[in-house]
Amino acid sequence: MTEIQSPLGGTHRRPDAMAKATGQTRYVGDLALPGMLHAAIAVSDRASARVLDLDVASARRMPGVEAVVTAEDIPGENQVGVIFPDQPLLVTDRVRMVGDRLALVAARTPEEAWDAARAISPAYEDQLGVFDPEKALDEASPTLHGNDNLLHTFQVLRGQTDPDHLDAEVIVKAHYEIGGQDHAYLEPQACLAVPEGDRITISASCQCPFYIQQAVARVLAIPLASVRVEQAPTGGAFGGKEDYPSEPAACAAVLAWRTKRPVRLLYSREFDLQVTTKRHAMVVHHRWGADKDGRLVFAEVEAVLDCGAYAGLSTVVAERANVSAIGPYAVPNVMVRTRIAFTNNLFGGAYRGFGAPQVSFAAEATMDTLAHRLGMDPLEFRRINLVTPSDPLTCTDQPLEAPQMARACLDRAVKDSEEHQTAMRAPDSWRRGRGIGLVLYGINLHRGGQFLDRSSAVVILQPDASVIVRVGLTEMGQGNLTAVQTVTATALGIQPEKVQVWQPDTTTVADSGPTVASRGSHSSGRAVLDAIERLRRRLDPIAAELLSCRPEDVELAESCARVSGGGPSVPLIDVTREMAARRIETISTGWYRPEPREFDEATGMGEPYASYAMACHVVDVAVDPDLGLVRVEHVAAAHDVGRVLHHTAAEGQVEGGVVQAMGWALTEELKLDQGRLLNPSFTDYLIPTSDDAPPVTVALLEDAPGHGPFGSKGLGEPAFIPTAAAIRNAVCAALDVEINRLPLTPPVIVKALAKNHRFKDLIE
């Protein structure tokens, strides 16, 4: 008998792929209902002003308009702040950012809705705004909320926290200016609200249906149970559909409630780029010291996040940035201070990496600069400072389970980079450089968010031995349906095709928190395993009867139930038919909840994360020394993944993460003027194309099991985090300069070359 291969770590087809490839998948924009109205939002075009008079009467009379809603028409609370109640759904007296909502329109066509929304133009009295996050913290700056612009401060204090009392041979002081980033998911924000008496259904392109459920219940003043949120197939997210979609969903819900008709809201690309959340721009100051042998003595980090006008998720982003600021290095003395500043700039939100990419960029840049000052090779300098089994503590004093994986990832990526053979594509006159980015990633939610860290699953075994699975974590392209399908099929010993994982719906599973922090496959997979364990308490006795064995000797494999140790077997379908015939319950729920952890927010000591993963990217670049153009020639990526659940999906996460981070590093510049985005289009905001994409060599290291199903670890974010630092280090090595900002656009590089540039007279 041929052994049927376990799907674990396999390359079987994604369950959602063929429908997407043949155009059958219905995204929100492909859903329409009879009588459906189209929504539009009137927004502020200025960043800081008093609203003196908001007249919507003329908009109400425009063609096709069925409703125009202002703050006073909101049935419930006029509030969409996800953590702090500081953000109105519709502003009344003051705008704090470009894109603040003034009024909502529902009309018979999208064109009529947006025409009416654009016609709404209140009388403003402009006020002084603040657009520099560090200046925003000055006492003299105009404030957005309350008495000052400081939202919160986080710290890590370890050992001697005043570097003036420490001896170091070499000290590097560096100042990093790190730009934000737009998610640039290919499907803009979209949702559909369908009212039905005293309840409402929302279909949304989103990561977090339970966030939307809460937001809609709040603005409509109805119970959570009256809000059903179905996650529609979602065309990319990357964090941009975590917190933000609650806002458009609340808009559509209010209009649907008002008109008693289905209302669909689709953003245009320009509107999406202009008003949605962004990766936080950050300013980071470093003072790091090493002794003459090249051992790190201290690391001092001062980081300021540009929060934008509302708190949103900024405290949670800063929390991750704060404890990620040092990387996988053993540093005895650490002082990190992470502050969040309100400004009138774009609204900072969740984005893949969640604050870690910015501070990791700074850390890895400083590591290279220190190595150069010490006259050491950056690779060797990293090696002697890594966390190790004999020195396994993170900067928060948390012992790592597998510190050796830092060295393993570093060595593997360097080896893969050196062995890569493909011909370079850039001209010979360009300069070459290689750079390293090495990071320590805390898997899943920070301790501050652990109250959200639970997950629900429902497994229904069908009479034909196929299986329906429902989980509370979402598929946004990353492959959660595939991961959950694989976990289920592996646990039940059946083929993946027999498992149907349906899109999340808040009426089928309990609140499972957000699909963020690389926790999707981990949290939903563990809940599914729990559901299957409970299901087997009813299945195994039936199988045991058919096999004439004890229930505890039943194992499931190869689509059969069999006596463990190679005994007789019976097809699983015989067992499921028997269960159906006897009317035995074949639906099972599962739950996952990690253990509570201790963390002292004042000192930053403790266990911010349950466990960690390492990742290293080594990048080869070519740089045009005249024009400052950068070509990424190759990326070697080594990841500590614990166990691969699905090989193709895991590789896809890394390949996609690398290229997305390359965009952030090189071309994706959010050009702002007084809080307004000047380049809200893909012509002016440049995300990488197929012509820019480098070859990526992916190594998935399975040496250190994690806490996800079958020992897996989260991968979505570590796939992104190391790349930008590695690119920066490679560019600096190629040109023998130090550039401490992102993105590394041609003007930035040419300016850095300064007196070494061929046309230096023209540049000045």
Place this chain on the structure above:
Amino acid sequence: MPETIVIHLTINGTERSFRTPAGRRLLDLIRDDAGLTGTKEGCGAGECGACTVLLDGRPVPSCLVLAASCEGHKITTVEGLVKGGSPHAVQEAMVETGGVQCGFCTPGVIMTSVALLRDSIDDREEQARRLAGNLCRCTGYKKIFQALEVAGNTDD
């Protein structure tokens, strides 16, 4: 009411006629009038390529094409690649290699790829240039290139 016109064209091998506003985009005619929602709108400005269809065999961003200019022409959408219930070799290859993640760019990527293969473009650099009008934010493009290779071999 805006002025309406009647447009005759062939979509996915079937001759159709539509009474539609004179200024209608081909994308809207395909999605709203013909009901073929496989073609996606990602930007509406010809920048992302999600709405790519074949116009007389040539890939075009349908958001930039006036429907009226297609009078008498042949349009192929992602739905039209499925013949007798069997997906096109490119569709099979995209699924097989993992070139599909969120799926929103996928129909456009597939239409451009079909044209690439038909024109026997097998040079990787040339493929990269021709696909550069189809933005993908998920995959990093590697598995899309692999799909081109697999589909190219299937065709032979």
